[in-house]
Amino acid sequence: MDNLIAKKYAKAIIERTDMEDFYHRLSVLNSAFCMPKFKDIVNSSQIQKDRKLDLLNSFFEKANPNFINFLKILLRNSRLDYIPQIFKELQRQKALKENICQGVVYSKEALSDDKIKELENKLNLKLNTKIKLKNEIGQNDGVKIYLEELGCEIAFSMKAFQNKISEYILKII
Template identity: 35%
Template sequence: MSGAIAKKYVNALMSSCNDAELTEIYGLLTQLVGAFTIEKFHNIILSPDVSAKAKEELVLSLVETKNTKFQNFIKLLSHNDRLTLISVVAKELKYQLSLKNNTYEGSVATNFKMSQAQVSMLEENFSKKFNAKIKLNANENSYPGIKVELDDLGVEVSFSVERLKAQLTEHILKAI
């Protein structure tokens, strides 16, 4: 439900702002998303005892901007008691900007350190495959192989060492 509501706000932003303004607003929203991780701040925003005007002033005090469209957007969210949707709005705005600019972010999970050249090669190949600009972030974790995830495109490609061993064993057993 909150995703559908956030989408309406983002569509309004997309129709009323140019690319530079959208990028600036996204940056400001991501700053605010960080504040929502603080439990005390989140409780203030949810509190019925704090007035909408006070909540609005608190949120606007966290970012320094002269952008009147952003300020009016925050006032609109506050007036409609939707300040809790800021993180969902930021996520949806990022997605819409990705679609508009044909640029997508993803991650590469491995259990070893990848060089920047390897990451660049993967970015280049995925960019060609999807006819879009792909930016990948390398994450070293316990995944036994390589897994590339592009959430906005709905793509996950993985190569697992265990799966390779199982398929090789199966092939050998069939050959016998």
């Protein structure tokens, strides 16, 4: 249900002419939600809604009346805590609109920017679409690339590779 609400807000934002400004502002607010103290303030019923709105607007040098109205709607409906979900959905819809597929590279160690760019370029050629990857550290020895929008997963595991070589050697003997 929460995701449906976020999708409706994101769909309304993506159709706006000032979508880039909304996207930037939501990005800033989304990063603020990483702080537990900020979440406590936003979710507190003891703090007046006007004070919460002032707090949210304090993140920006220049006020945007349309964005303020958007925040007022979220406040009125007690949905400020949906901002991270709305931002994530907006990010996804923006990527689809621009024909960019978001993906995640899971690896044991952080990959360099050059390696990520190289993977993106190779996948762009193979899948005939623009791929944007981000790196996440995992516990597995291999490397796994997951592209949710395309339903595609590419994995290389050292353990599986060693097993295949062992099987091959045993067949030869």
